[in-house]
Each structure stands twice: as structure tokens, then as C-alpha cells.
Amino acid sequence: MSSGSTADLFDLTGRRAIVTGGAGLLGRVFARALLDVGAEVHHLDRDEGRLEEVLAALPDDLRRRAVAVRCDLTDEDDVEATVAALARQGRIDILVNSAAIDPKFDGTAAGGAGPDAPDDGHLTRYPVDRWRQSLEVNLTGVFLITRSVCRVMQTQGERGEGTVVNLCSTYGLVGPDQRIYDGAPTPFFKPVDYSVTKAGLLGFTRAVASLYRDSGIRxxxxxxxxxxxxxxxxxxxAYSYRTITGRMADPDEYRGAIAFLCSDASSYMTGANLVVDGGWTAL
Ligand SMILES: NC(=O)c1ccc[n+]([C@@H]2O[C@H](COP(=O)([O-])OP(=O)(O)OC[C@H]3O[C@@H](n4cnc5c(N)ncnc54)[C@H](O)[C@@H]3O)[C@@H](O)[C@H]2O)c1
Known part of the structure; x- marks a missing residue:
């Protein structure tokens, strides 16, 4: 526990972090936030090309503490080898589980209606392969890397030390409001597996937190x-109308929340869920 100033509570100088999905829209912002407050950040993703772009866009002083790690989270051997290699180089203080399959509305969904129409995300037309792929990345992938990293974290300090943050979603707390996709040129429905996996991750968060009682792992x-x-x-x-703020988030607005959860600023918080949604779930 830091005894310095409040600003010191957020200081991650000397800490080593893994951000999965570190090439993603929000994943790169989470990684940048941790770099900003001093951490060494391993951007883990299966998309090597986008990882290179993300690291190339960093200012020189931050890029020196940024590392690209190509890994497929659904491959147990790959995950084990990746975490073992990182652990050989030093501690692992922070794991941010951001990688996910998150089908986003972009106006290009396959159109149609009725049970034989092309897949548009609706339950009745949803291929089981997409369902399985989502569970494989969003749940099994998180399980695999958290298991590996926790084996390392529990050897750190006298009672284990480390912080894990799992990226969930408003759609894991409340059902998707399918009305906001009504204006799409072709029908789009937010698939059920997204809600299922994000709600599942909340259970995973509480269950893993409870295993580390009386320890320094949160x-x-x-x-x-x-x-x-x-x-x-x-x-x-349509989205903005459903929020109290009256707008969508700027990705940068999640920097404060991730810095808080990964640092000593949240030292008395574990097994909890921080909702940052512009008031969507308050209505
Ligand atoms: N973007 C949003 O508006 C939003 C809102 C709520 C919650 N979230 C959640 O926040 C997190 C980050 O979102 P994002 O916008 O960065 O998502 P994104 O889709 O932009 O990025 C996801 C990243 O995960 C990587 N990935 C997927 N499968 C992988 C695998 N098997 N192994 C390794 N990497 C893999 C992808 O290559 C990609 O870079 C996700 O968990 C998402 O569900 C996002």
C-alpha cells in the first residue's frame, strides 16, 4: 500500500502489465493509459499487423516500455509458452483481459428475415460455429491466460501480488437494446453470445477474486x-438517446478507469464491477 500522495497511488512505474487484445479499439487505449502512468506494457494480440501499427503510433519515450506479443488466446500451448516467457523475464503485476469477439454494428451486416435468411446476428439464424468461437475467445481464452498468469502472481511477494481486470460490458448487465440497430441498411442484431460471455465474465471475476482471499491478488x-x-x-x-450523458464514449474516457483498477488507487477493491457507461444502465 502506497503511503505517498494521492497521485502516487496511480503510479505504475516498475510494474509489468499484459493487455490482451492490445491492438483493439479500446485495448490500445488501456495499454496507452498504463504506459502513461509508468508501466511496462506487453500488448498481446493475435493480429500481428495491427499490433505493429499500434506500437508504431506511440511516442518514442512510451514505445521503449511497450512490447508486442503475438499470441492466440484460444491455443493453450501458445498461452502457456507466452506467459512462461514473460515470467522468465520478471514479475507480472497486471493482467487486463480485453481481447474478445465483439460483433460491432457497422452497417454491413448480412440482410434478411425469416429462419432461412442469411445470418444477421438474430438467435434464430445464428450459426453454432459463431456461438462456439465467441465462447472460445471471450470465456475460455480469458480462463487460459488468467490461469497461467495467476500461477505466476501467487508466487510474488509473501502472499501473492497482482491485479487482474476483466473487460465486461453493459450488455452483460442488461439485455442489448436491439432498437438502436433499427436504422441499419441491412438488419443487425447484437448476438446473444456477446451478452452470455460478458455476463459469464462477471461470475468468473467474483469466483477468481474469492480464491485469493487474504492475498495481494485482486x-x-x-x-x-x-x-x-x-x-x-x-x-x-439512437445510442446517445439511451444514455444520461446523451452521447457515446470517447475511447480515451476509459483511461482513468483502467488506471484506477490496475493501481494501488483501488487497493480495497476486489470481486467488483466498475460500470462506466454514461448512465445507460441507470435508466
Ligand atoms: N468497443 C466498445 O464500445 C466496447 C463496449 C463495451 C465493452 N467492450 C469490451 O471491451 C473490450 C475491448 O474492446 P475493443 O473495442 O478493443 O474490441 P476490438 O474488437 O476492437 O478488439 C479486440 C481485440 O481482440 C483480439 N483478439 C480476438 N481474438 C483473439 C484471440 N483468440 N487471441 C488474441 N487476441 C484476440 C483482436 O485481434 C482484437 O485486436 C472487449 O472485451 C469488449 O467486449 C467494448
């Missing part, structure tokens, strides 16, 4: 609302 969830990513204006208007 496990929390962060549930963001929708971040603006050049969506079309009709969608932005």
Missing part, C-alpha cells in the same frame, strides 16, 4: 458502454 471487472468509432449518425443518435 480481480475486478470493468463494464464500459459503447465507444464511438465512426458509426453512422443514425446509430449514434
Amino acid at each position: 480481480v475486478n471487472a470493468l463494464s464500459p458502454g459503447g465507444a464511438f468509432d465512426d458509426h453512422d449518425p443514425a446509430f449514434v443518435a
Whole structure:
């Protein structure tokens, strides 16, 4: 526990972090936030090309503490080898589980209606392969890397030390409001597996947190609302109406929440879920 100033509570100088999905829209923002407050950040993703782009876009002083790690979270051997290699180099203080399959509305969904129409995300037309792929990444992938990293964290310090943050979603707390996709040029439904896996991760968060009672290992969830990513204006208007803030989030607005959860600023918090959603779930 830090005894310095309040600002010192957020200081991650000397800490080593893994951010899975570190090439993603929010994943890169989480990684950047941790770099900003001093951590060494391993951006883990299966998309090597996008990882290179993300690291190349960093200012020189931050890039020196940023590392690209190509890994497929659904491959047990790959995950074990990746974590073992990192552990040989030193501690692992922070794990941010951000990688996910998150089918996003972009106006290009396959259209149709009725049970034989093309897949548009609706339950009745949803292929079991997509369901399985989502569970494989969003739940099994999180399980695999958390298991490996916790084996390392529990050897650190006298009673184990480390912080895990699982990325959930408003859609794991309440059902998707399918009305906001009504303006799509072709029908789009937010698939059920997204809600199922994000709700499941909340259970995972509480269960893993409870295993580490009386220790220095904390496990929390962060549930963001929708971040603006050049969506079309009709969608932005429909989304914004469902919030109290009256707008979508700027991805940068999640930097404070991740810095809080990964640092000593949240030292008395474990097994909890931090909701940052512009008031969506308060209505
Ligand atoms: N973007 C939002 O508006 C929003 C809102 C609420 C919650 N979330 C959650 O926040 C997290 C981050 O969202 P995002 O916008 O960065 O998502 P994203 O889709 O932009 O990025 C996900 C990343 O995960 C990686 N990935 C997928 N499968 C992988 C695998 N098997 N192994 C390794 N990497 C893999 C992808 O390559 C990608 O870079 C997700 O868990 C998402 O569900 C996002």
C-alpha cells in the first residue's frame, strides 16, 4: 500500500502489465493509459499487423516500455509458452483481459428475415460455429491466460501480488437494446453470445477474486458502454438517446478507469464491477 500522495497511488512505474487484445479499439487505449502512468506494457494480440501499427503510433519515450506479443488466446500451448516467457523475464503485476469477439454494428451486416435468411446476428439464424468461437475467445481464452498468469502472481511477494481486470460490458448487465440497430441498411442484431460471455465474465471475476482471499491478488471487472468509432449518425443518435450523458464514449474516457483498477488507487477493491457507461444502465 502506497503511503505517498494521492497521485502516487496511480503510479505504475516498475510494474509489468499484459493487455490482451492490445491492438483493439479500446485495448490500445488501456495499454496507452498504463504506459502513461509508468508501466511496462506487453500488448498481446493475435493480429500481428495491427499490433505493429499500434506500437508504431506511440511516442518514442512510451514505445521503449511497450512490447508486442503475438499470441492466440484460444491455443493453450501458445498461452502457456507466452506467459512462461514473460515470467522468465520478471514479475507480472497486471493482467487486463480485453481481447474478445465483439460483433460491432457497422452497417454491413448480412440482410434478411425469416429462419432461412442469411445470418444477421438474430438467435434464430445464428450459426453454432459463431456461438462456439465467441465462447472460445471471450470465456475460455480469458480462463487460459488468467490461469497461467495467476500461477505466476501467487508466487510474488509473501502472499501473492497482482491485479487482474476483466473487460465486461453493459450488455452483460442488461439485455442489448436491439432498437438502436433499427436504422441499419441491412438488419443487425447484437448476438446473444456477446451478452452470455460478458455476463459469464462477471461470475468468473467474483469466483477468481474469492480464491485469493487474504492475498495481494485482486480481480475486478470493468463494464464500459459503447465507444464511438465512426458509426453512422443514425446509430449514434439512437445510442446517445439511451444514455444520461446523451452521447457515446470517447475511447480515451476509459483511461482513468483502467488506471484506477490496475493501481494501488483501488487497493480495497476486489470481486467488483466498475460500470462506466454514461448512465445507460441507470435508466
Ligand atoms: N468497443 C466498445 O464500445 C466496447 C463496449 C463495451 C465493452 N467492450 C469490451 O471491451 C473490450 C475491448 O474492446 P475493443 O473495442 O478493443 O474490441 P476490438 O474488437 O476492437 O478488439 C479486440 C481485440 O481482440 C483480439 N483478439 C480476438 N481474438 C483473439 C484471440 N483468440 N487471441 C488474441 N487476441 C484476440 C483482436 O485481434 C482484437 O485486436 C472487449 O472485451 C469488449 O467486449 C467494448
